Amino acid sequence: MNVIVCVKHVPETAEAEIAIHESGKRIKTENLVFDINEWDDYAVEEAVLLKEKLGGSVTAVTVGPEDADGTLRKCLARGADRAVRLTDKAFEGSDSYAIAKILYKAIKNLPFDLILTGAQAGDDGCAQVGVVLAELLGIPHVTMVKKVESIEGLVKVERELEGGLEEIMELKLPALLAVQTGINEPRYISIMGIRKAMKKEIKVLSLKDVGLTEEEVGESGSWITVEKMFIPPVEKEAEILTGGVDEIATKIVETLRAKGLI
Amino acid sequence: MEELSTIRKLNFNVCMQCGKCTGSCPVFPKSKLNPRRLMLETAYLTSPLTMHPPLNIYEKSEVWDCTTCSTCSYRCPREVEPMDVLIGLRGLLIEQGRVPPTLGDALEGVYKYGNPWGLSPSKRSEWAQDLEVKYVSEGEKAELLYFVGCAASYDSRAQEVARALVKNLNTLGVDFSILGNKETCCGNEVYSLGEKGLFEILVEKNLSLLDQYGISRILTTSPHCFNAFKNKYGKDLTVQHYTQYFADLIDKGKLKFPQRVEKVVTYQDPCFLGKHNDIYDEPRKIIENIPGIKLVELNLSRGRSVCCEGGGGRMWYDIPGERGRLAETRVKEAIDVGADILAVACPFCLLTFDDAIKTTGNEDKIQVMDIMELVAEAFLPSNVQCK
Numbered sequence A: 001m002n003v004i005v006c007v008k009h010v011p012e013t014a015e016a017e018i019a020i021h022e023s024g025k026r027i028k029t030e031n032l033v034f035d036i037n038e039w040d041d042y043a044v045e046e047a048v049l050l051k052e053k054l055g056g057s058v059t060a061v062t063v064g065p066e067d068a069d070g071t072l073r074k075c076l077a078r079g080a081d082r083a084v085r086l087t088d089k090a091f092e093g094s095d096s097y098a099i100a101k102i103l104y105k106a107i108k109n110l111p112f113d114l115i116l117t118g119a120q121a122g123d124d125g126c127a128q129v130g131v132v133l134a135e136l137l138g139i140p141h142v143t144m145v146k147k148v149e150s151i152e153g154l155v156k157v158e159r160e161l162e163g164g165l166e167e168i169m170e171l172k173l174p175a176l177l178a179v180q181t182g183i184n185e186p187r188y189i190s191i192m193g194i195r196k197a198m199k200k201e202i203k204v205l206s207l208k209d210v211g212l213t214e215e216e217v218g219e220s221g222s223w224i225t226v227e228k229m230f231i232p233p234v235e236k237e238a239e240i241l242t243g244g245v246d247e248i249a250t251k252i253v254e255t256l257r258a259k260g261l262i
Numbered sequence B: 001m002e003e004l005s006t007i008r009k010l011n012f013n014v015c016m017q018c019g020k021c022t023g024s025c026p027v028f029p030k031s032k033l034n035p036r037r038l039m040l041e042t043a044y045l046t047s048p049l050t051m052h053p054p055l056n057i058y059e060k061s062e063v064w065d066c067t068t069c070s071t072c073s074y075r076c077p078r079e080v081e082p083m084d085v086l087i088g089l090r091g092l093l094i095e096q097g098r099v100p101p102t103l104g105d106a107l108e109g110v111y112k113y114g115n116p117w118g119l120s121p122s123k124r125s126e127w128a129q130d131l132e133v134k135y136v137s138e139g140e141k142a143e144l145l146y147f148v149g150c151a152a153s154y155d156s157r158a159q160e161v162a163r164a165l166v167k168n169l170n171t172l173g174v175d176f177s178i179l180g181n182k183e184t185c186c187g188n189e190v191y192s193l194g195e196k197g198l199f200e201i202l203v204e205k206n207l208s209l210l211d212q213y214g215i216s217r218i219l220t221t222s223p224h225c226f227n228a229f230k231n232k233y234g235k236d237l238t239v240q241h242y243t244q245y246f247a248d249l250i251d252k253g254k255l256k257f258p259q260r261v262e263k264v265v266t267y268q269d270p271c272f273l274g275k276h277n278d279i280y281d282e283p284r285k286i287i288e289n290i291p292g293i294k295l296v297e298l299n300l301s302r303g304r305s306v307c308c309e310g311g312g313g314r315m316w317y318d319i320p321g322e323r324g325r326l327a328e329t330r331v332k333e334a335i336d337v338g339a340d341i342l343a344v345a346c347p348f349c350l351l352t353f354d355d356a357i358k359t360t361g362n363e364d365k366i367q368v369m370d371i372m373e374l375v376a377e378a379f380l381p382s383n384v385q386c387k
Helices: A038-054 A066-078 A096-107 A129-139 A190-199 A244-257 B006-010 B022-023 B035-047 B063-064 B073-077 B082-097 B100-111 B148-153 B156-171 B190-192 B196-212 B222-231 B244-253 B281-289 B328-337 B347-359 B373-378
Strands: A003-008 A009-011 A032-037 A058-063 A080-086 A115-120 A142-150 A152-161 A166-172 A173-177 A204-205 B146-147 B176-178 B217-222 B238-242 B262-265 B294-296 B340-344 B367-370
Touching: A003 A066, A003 B035, A009 A066, A009 B347, A032 A038, A038 A058, A038 A066, A038 A115, A038 A129, A058 A066, A058 A096, A066 A080, A066 A190, A080 A096, A096 A129, A096 B100, A096 B196, A096 B294, A096 B373, A129 A142, A129 A173, A142 A166, A142 B148, A152 A190, A152 B082, A152 B294, A190 B022, B022 B073, B022 B082, B022 B244, B035 B073, B035 B082, B063 B196, B073 B082, B073 B238, B082 B190, B100 B196, B146 B156, B148 B156, B148 B222, B148 B347, B156 B347, B156 B367, B156 B373, B190 B196, B190 B222, B196 B222, B217 B244, B222 B238, B244 B281, B281 B294, B281 B373, B328 B340, B340 B347, B340 B373, B347 B367, B367 B373
Parallel strands: A003 A058, A003 A115, A058 A080, A080 A204, A115 A173, A142 A173, B146 B176, B146 B217, B217 B238, B262 B294, B262 B340, B340 B367
Antiparallel strands: A009 A032, A142 A152, A152 A166
């Protein structure tokens, strides 16, 4: 099974103090630590597990600056065979649609049975690239995938729905799966492993190489523009309810009703 | 199998399979970890002879149960160093990515953020904000560097030790500085976990920091940092654990305690001070010099001391299905010898014992205190009594 995994190099924000950039349209990333997007890490691990079981190859693809090599090296250390970085000044400011277009152009002529992406990215949380990419390629897709099983030209997948529900689906290959965290337990990547991966080649492709024009990517090729980014103001509207359990429950319901929330 | 080269250097032929290592191992009674058997299996793995079935290291997940307390190596009559073999075997698993997830997270935390808890480096020196400290990283030179370490920088309980140490140094008028947010993990636990590549990165980073700021002497909170700098950096660094520093001051007659601390105190020898570095007398000297304190020894002390189970990565990993940590047994022993205070000289001991006192419900019987906190009590100018 030949698998392509789309990955993103993102800033880690869980522990960091976030500040807005002077432009007011993005966050400051100077002091942030970058790593592979968490969901993508699970996707790469899943691709490597499939390769270990079924044979074939794994190719990691990213759209990003040179720094994104850190993420690709991690993919190579995890067991990917090839890595492709799509880098061009013109790609900056691309939304999910434009990113999917770039990936589409780079991937469409590569041999693959399956494409894996993370269900979403830890930075913008859009969860759109995988779906748009599948549409552009004209292949079926499933999002929020928690389990993958290969059966003769098909993949049987379990996807997560709301409220603890799960859905089981079968897809004809080639297909695209957007992977949810927890699908596997990504193995630890040692420093020696990353060092060894330094010897593997990372193929770099530009706007021209993939056959796109400047109008098709970046802000001009996007459907979404960021008007303003801001940190939500801290609200100080807290009410401590007192009394017995029934009394508190009644008050909660009354408050929620009064505010039109139920 | 590059990692086997480290293991090969050790001389297995002298191992006589006496089993002293297994008999001494504090986790053996509750884990599958059997150092003697591992020595035998590894010996066959590295020799032209074979053993059936051969050692399959990938099935030996119990190597993660080791606390690297070094009792096996300390007691081995033939100096086979079972602990080093075990660290080498861990290295083989690391290279294959077969690491328990919580340990993988701790290693990633060190790689990305410079501490095993993966907390922000910009918060590393928050504990010192209201204290009088020099920051060598901001050009405030001092002859002595106080290397705080990850636990004392980030854990709220261990921070109290760092704060006590700083106050004590200030009381004595010692000229010292800290690295502030530039400080990064010493790598002792990284080394113990067998992550050689990451350890090399940390050695390089720390040596370049020491060089950049012209640091000639280091003082540590943690015996783990002390051990890394002293024994694992491959340099002749001048480093002292604080117990050595304060014991020296007593020898020079420069340390006088104005307060009495009327308590019965027992002392837990941290593995990385005692068995790893033969430092047994200095901590006791400090405790005994505090007026009012009665020092009672635990039944098992000094070289026979039992690990608290905080070393070798065990701060971030529990033995699957284990019942009761060694620290809980130690707390009960401390109560049995009549101690009001279980004194420690290591932040990992402090945290494991703090937990053990709570899990055994002995909060009203005994309290764990770092030696630096006892010293701070004895330095108090007023007549404030010990808690």
